[in-house]
Amino acid sequence: MIKQDINELEERSIFVIREAKSKFKNVAALWSMGKDSTTMLAIARKAFLGKVPFPVIHIDNGIDFPETYKFREDLARKWKLDLMVVDSEVKPDLSGAACCGANKSIALKKVMEKYGFDALIVSIRRDEHGIRAKERYVSPRDRNFKWNYKNQPAEMWNDYSSSLDSKGHVRIHPLLDFNEIDIWQYIKKNKVPINPLYFSRNGLRYRSLGCTHCTTAIKSGARNVDDIIKELETTGIEERSGRDQDKEKEYVMQKLRALGYM
Amino acid sequence: MIINRVTLLGHKDHGKSTLIGSMLITTRSVSEERIAEAKSQSKKLGRKFEPGFILDSFSEERKGGLTIDTSRAQVKYRDSAFEFIDVPGHEELIKNMISGASYAKFALLIVSANKDEGIRPQTKRHIYLSRMLGIDKLIVAVNKMDTVGYSKDRFERIRKELSEFLEKIGVESRSVHFVPISAYGSENLSKKSPNMHWYKGKPLLELMREMAKKKAGDSSDGNMRVILQGSMPHEQDSLLIGSVASGTIKVGGKIKVLPINFNSKVAALFVKGVKKKTANVSENVAIKLARQVTGDSKGSVVYDAAFKGAKNTRNIGALVFIVKKIKGQVRIKFNGIELSGKVSINKLIDTTTGFEIGPRSAQQLNAAIVDIKLDRDIPAEPFTSSRELGRFVIYQGDKFSGIGIINSVGKR
Numbered sequence: 234m235i236k237q238d239i240n241e242l243e244e245r246s247i248f249v250i251r252e253a254k255s256k257f258k259n260v261a262a263l264w265s266m267g268k269d270s271t272t273m274l275a276i277a278r279k280a281f282l283g284k285v286p287f288p289v290i291h292i293d294n295g296i297d298f299p300e301t302y303k304f305r306e307d308l309a310r311k312w313k314l315d316l317m318v319v320d321s322e323v324k325p326d327l328s329g330a331a332c333c334g335a336n337k338s339i340a341l342k343k344v345m346e347k348y349g350f351d352a353l354i355v356s357i358r359r360d361e362h363g364i365r366a367k368e369r370y371v372s373p374r375d376r377n378f379k380w381n382y383k384n385q386p387a388e389m390w391n392d393y394s395s396s397l398d399s400k401g402h403v404r405i406h407p408l409l410d411f412n413e414i415d416i417w418q419y420i421k422k423n424k425v426p427i428n429p430l431y432f433s434r435n436g437l438r439y440r441s442l443g444c445t446h447c448t449t450a451i452k453s454g455a456r457n458v459d460d461i462i463k464e465l466e467t468t469g470i471e472e473r474s475g476r477d478q479d480k481e482k483e484y485v486m487q488k489l490r491a492l493g494y495m
Numbered sequence: 496m497i498i499n500r501v502t503l504l505g506h507k508d509h510g511k512s513t514l515i516g517s518m519l520i521t522t523r524s525v526s527e528e529r530i531a532e533a534k535s536q537s538k539k540l541g542r543k544f545e546p547g548f549i550l551d552s553f554s555e556e557r558k559g560g561l562t563i564d565t566s567r568a569q570v571k572y573r574d575s576a577f578e579f580i581d582v583p584g585h586e587e588l589i590k591n592m593i594s595g596a597s598y599a600k601f602a603l604l605i606v607s608a609n610k611d612e613g614i615r616p617q618t619k620r621h622i623y624l625s626r627m628l629g630i631d632k633l634i635v636a637v638n639k640m641d642t643v644g645y646s647k648d649r650f651e652r653i654r655k656e657l658s659e660f661l662e663k664i665g666v667e668s669r670s671v672h673f674v675p676i677s678a679y680g681s682e683n684l685s686k687k688s689p690n691m692h693w694y695k696g697k698p699l700l701e702l703m704r705e706m707a708k709k710k711a712g713d714s715s716d717g718n719m720r721v722i723l724q725g726s727m728p729h730e731q732d733s734l735l736i737g738s739v740a741s742g743t744i745k746v747g748g749k750i751k752v753l754p755i756n757f758n759s760k761v762a763a764l765f766v767k768g769v770k771k772k773t774a775n776v777s778e779n780v781a782i783k784l785a786r787q788v789t790g791d792s793k794g795s796v797v798y799d800a801a802f803k804g805a806k807n808t809r810n811i812g813a814l815v816f817i818v819k820k821i822k823g824q825v826r827i828k829f830n831g832i833e834l835s836g837k838v839s840i841n842k843l844i845d846t847t848t849g850f851e852i853g854p855r856s857a858q859q860l861n862a863a864i865v866d867i868k869l870d871r872d873i874p875a876e877p878f879t880s881s882r883e884l885g886r887f888v889i890y891q892g893d894k895f896s897g898i899g900i901i902n903s904v905g906k907r
């Protein structure tokens with residue numbers, strides 16, 4: 234995995250987050266307490282001199298790991314986050330894609346409507362998946378959250394022109410350029426607090442975090458950030474291989490994203 | 496590592512996505528899992544293994560055998576790293592092509608040597624467009640050499656014809672490397688192919704590595720320009736936020752802000768949340784001025800008060816690449832703000848020949864020399880003085896219609 238210049242990556246993220254904040258009226262961010270969205274918050278704090286100037290939304294289906302809940306409470310207090318916890322259902326007959334995709338999107342739609350958010354910051358990265366590599370920095374979704382991937386707006390020269398469909402919203406992707414290893418480089422350099430589930434216990438760690446139903450741990454002895462960086466330098470395994478939803482039928486990621494799944 | 500962004504260029508089906516896919520595989524820059532997925536999907540569609548499927552991830556792209564939207568993939572080769580920007584070659588998808596290519600510093604043009612393919616209008620248009628975007632480093636890869644028996648003759652003929660075109664649009668063709676390859680067979684990518692002994696040059700990745708090492712010409716005159724995104728509250732103050740497009744901003748410096756014609760002094764600077772004495776090019780900055788700006792500052796520019804090159808204008812002369820016909824009133828997007836402008840076309844240029852064409856010729860996919868009268872002042876500058884302040888995007892109604900490079904400002 235290629236290590237990029239994290240200074241340069243950080244500058245672009247700051248630019249994109251600030252642009253979103255100045256261009257849209259009512260910005261919110263998704264926070265899963267995972268490494269990417271937590272890194273995004275760390276960058277937002279720098280962009281706005283110590284304060285995250287938008288609400289952060291946790292779509293909570295109640296079955297996240299206990300460590301995750303504790304991490305949420307601790308960091309929300311420490312960084313004075315405007316935290317919004319939104320309950321989402323878990324239906325017993327659903328698993329993987331349907332669970333995260335359908336249920337969490339329903340909950341998100343409700344909260345977006347209720348507060349009238351017109352821009353949502355989502356911390357996806359291009360190297361996670363071929364479909365995510367097709368995303369723009371700023372990407373419009375219609376009122377049903379649909380992503381019209383067959384006709385995306387032009388985007389160039391810091392002109393994020395996504396003309397906003399009056400009923401829809403835009404997704405803001407400030408971390409699009411980061412590689413997984415860059416996130417860890419950033420965490421190391423900036424001492425970003427991180428969910429302990431990423432570190433190895435009894436030979437296992439989580440590389441990508443979902444809820445307790447759909448995430449499985451990988452074999453790893455990486456007990457700290459340095460170990461993780463070393464591990465990623467040589468790994469040949471996909472980051473999301475521990476996520477059930479990505480492994481179901483073909484083009485699941487495309488279908489989920491088209492429907493507005495995060 | 497420093498990542499060199501390289502955009503692919505070339506007509507549809509000439510092998511852009513295949514080349515990137517093969518590069519990812521030969522340099523071991525992609526996981527087995529992704530290769531396996533591309534393999535199994537190729538098979539399902541009854542095709543041979545398509546390495547391009549590693550990039551072309553949408554089901555529609557795979558079924559249709561074309562790239563619909565741009566994507567990127569990174570490759571490490573020896574001491575260099577490249578980010579390939581894949582773009583669609585199809586004419587109708589040029590909006591997506593520009594969206595990808597605009598982020599690149601280099602270009603890699605693919606021309607298929609196959610006897611049914613060869614140099615096509617889109618081959619030349621992409622070169623024309625990349626020059627407009629300010630990409631001045633170019634390598635040409637003549638692809639699918641396996642389909643013409645690795646013929647030196649065929650390669651030389653393509654080289655000659657393309658060199659003539661390059662000269663016509665003002666590119667010194669001797670400075671452009673041409674390399675014969677087979678993207679599908681990974682020939683002449685990282686190692687010299689035994690099938691083309693007649694080729695005396697280096698394999699493609701070596702040529703790219705050399706190009707990456709060449710110092711890029713400085714694209715700015717070094718004067719301070721900070722393009723503002725707006726403002727943010729901080730303690731009792733309102734700070735301006737923006738990015739340094741060129742030069743250096745310093746605490747204590749006298750500045751002027753255009754187009755709002757506001758003069759003041761820099762009282763404090765913050766970079767990445769930390770107080771600093773200076774901020775340099777490509778840094779995002781928060782600025783406290785001695786006197787607070789009131790009103791909307793989005794799209795305004797902070798200059799050194801003494802800088803003479805900064806002035807407001809409503810009239811710009813530009814070279815425009817036309818994606819969709821433009822006429823009369825248009826929307827101009829300039830550094831994150833939008834203006835309205837009236838465009839008049841002085842001259843049309845065929846982007847496949849570089850020659851002027853009659854005023855009644857088709858505009859679409861050609862270029863034009865235009866004058867635009869704006870409804871408001873902006874601090875525009877010629878592209879040669881400032882890339883950021885010398886370019887814009889054009890919409891007609893809600894249709895993306897083209898991009899422009901500013902040649903002159905002020906009434907003529």
Ligand SMILES: Nc1nc2c(ncn2[C@@H]2O[C@H](COP(=O)(O)OP(=O)(O)OP(=O)(O)O)[C@@H](O)[C@H]2O)c(=O)[nH]1
Binds near residue numbers: 511561679
């Ligand atoms: N024989 C041969 N076939 C090739 C070679 N390179 C590409 N192809 C084939 O040409 C076809 C088109 O290749 P793509 O890579 O999809 O072309 P593209 O330039 O990306 O096309 P667009 O995305 O539509 O612009 C595919 O079926 C490839 O397998 C080559 O070197 N030799």
Ligand SMILES: [Mg+2]
Binds near residue numbers: 511513562584
């Ligand atoms: Mg392609």
